[in-house]
Amino acid sequence: MTEDTPFFPGLACWIDVSSIDPARSRDFYAGLFGWTYDIDPDPGGGGYTTALCGGQPVAGLAGVPVEADQPVAWRLYLASANIIHTADVFTQWGGQVLYGPVAAPGQGSVLIGADPTGGVIGFWEPGPPWLFRTTDPGSxxxxxxxxxxxxxxxxxxxxxxxxxxxxxxxxxxxxxxxxxxxxxxxxxxxxxxxxxxxxxxxxxxxxxxxxxxxxxxxxxxxxxxxxxxxxxxxxxxxxxxxxxxxxxxxxxxxxxxxxxxxxxxxxxxxxxxxxxxxx
CATH class of the missing domain: 3.10.180.10 (2,3-Dihydroxybiphenyl 1,2-Dioxygenase, domain 1)
Known part of the structure; x- marks a missing residue:
């Protein structure tokens, strides 16, 4: 989602990735896509990192290593106009909520779940302004x-x-x-x-x-x-x-x-x- 992209529920609005070695992951994607980074300075944010390509946000990277029993994976987030409603409909049609809904201060609200076929998916009710560069090289x-x-x-x-x-x-x-x-x-x-x-x-x-x-x-x-x-x-x-x-x-x-x-x-x-x- 960029400034000229209209918001609508179901839009791919964010992605992020976990890691066993966040510093090495940052180096890897910088070398592959030319990403630069904005690391959250708030100690409570766990060093969550926003990747930038051409100066615009394209992804998030975990700031702390993933726990041993958790998978390392990229995650897709779909836009929600009302995260509570999305959670209700998600479970109504057979999805399983794994995390949330929970507020992310200054960024909106998030929900993570597994669909009935087992695919893990995230949902985000973004707080304005929300920028997410897509379709260009490196995104x-x-x-x-x-x-x-x-x-x-x-x-x-x-x-x-x-x-x-x-x-x-x-x-x-x-x-x-x-x-x-x-x-x-x-x-x-x-x-x-x-x-x-x-x-x-x-x-x-x-x-x-x-x-x-x-x-x-x-x-x-x-x-x-x-x-x-x-x-x-x-x-x-x-x-x-x-x-x-x-x-x-x-x-x-x-x-x-x-x-x-x-x-x-x-x-x-x-x-x-x-x-x-x-x-």
């Missing part, structure tokens, strides 16, 4: 829920926010829907299939745009140089050239160059996204 451009029950996920999130959902696969071998509501499409849902390892839980995969002059392949090389790892090497889709990677703490995310697009064979999205994760 979020696409967020995709990978789940074993696509139909249930579609129904649940449509009940929450009234998303218009469009099947871009064949609905059988490739079950992939896009979700939109009054703005540019940034959300999607992929049903995992037999190409995926069965122990992979439902999860959101956040896609970050890369500089076309560097490209996805060049960005992957940077990931390796900076101590990250590659989960799936670059492949071409109608969305762009994509790779799935992980930072040094193990948080998974995707890189995409949206300027490189192809007309794929019908099974490309599901097969490429799952084949190496199951191997």
């Amino acid at each position: 979020l451009i696409w967020a995709e829920l990978n789940t074993w029950d696509g139909e249930a996920a579609d129904e649940f999130y449509a009940n929450l926010f009234g998303y218009q959902q469009h099947q871009i696969g064949d609905g059988r071998y490739v079950d992939y829907t896009t979700w939109s509501r009054g703005g540019p499409t940034m959300l999607a849902r992929l049903q995992m299939n037999e190409d995926w390892a069965r122990d992979i839980p439902a999860h959101w995969m956040l896609h970050f745009a890369v500089d076309p002059q560097i490209g996805t392949d060049g960005a992957v090389n940077r990931v390796l140089d900076l101590g990250g790892r590659v989960e799936i090497y670059p492949y071409d889709t109608e969305l762009g050239r994509i790779a799935r990677v992980a930072d040094p703490s193990g948080a998974n995310f995707a890189l995409i160059d949206p300027t490189v697009r192809v007309m794929p064979p019908p099974t490309s999205i599901a097969e490429e996204a799952g084949k190496e994760l199951s191997g």
Whole structure:
């Protein structure tokens, strides 16, 4: 969300990532995307860090290491006009609240929960002004829920926010829907299939745009140089050239160059996204 982006519930309004080594995570993303940082000086804030790209906020980074029993992951937050109402509807349709709702002084209110398919999602009722840069290189451009029950996920999130959902696969071998509501499409849902390892839980995969002059392949090389790892090497889709990677703490995310697009064979999205994760 930027100054010229209208606010509406269901919009992707923030992302943040946990870490086992916050300083190393900051160095990693600075090297990969050129991020600079604004670290909260309030001791009560735990050193929560706002990442900036081009001087605008693009993400949050944990300021303290994650506890041993907690996962290291990127988290997506969807905008809420009323966090209490969102919590009520979330549980009414089968979601499980994991944290909140709770006020974040000066920033609004937050809620974290698990949808009925197991995907963990955040909700934020932002306090004005709220800035969140998206779609440009170094920022979020696409967020995709990978789940074993696509139909249930579609129904649940449509009940929450009234998303218009469009099947871009064949609905059988490739079950992939896009979700939109009054703005540019940034959300999607992929049903995992037999190409995926069965122990992979439902999860959101956040896609970050890369500089076309560097490209996805060049960005992957940077990931390796900076101590990250590659989960799936670059492949071409109608969305762009994509790779799935992980930072040094193990948080998974995707890189995409949206300027490189192809007309794929019908099974490309599901097969490429799952084949190496199951191997």
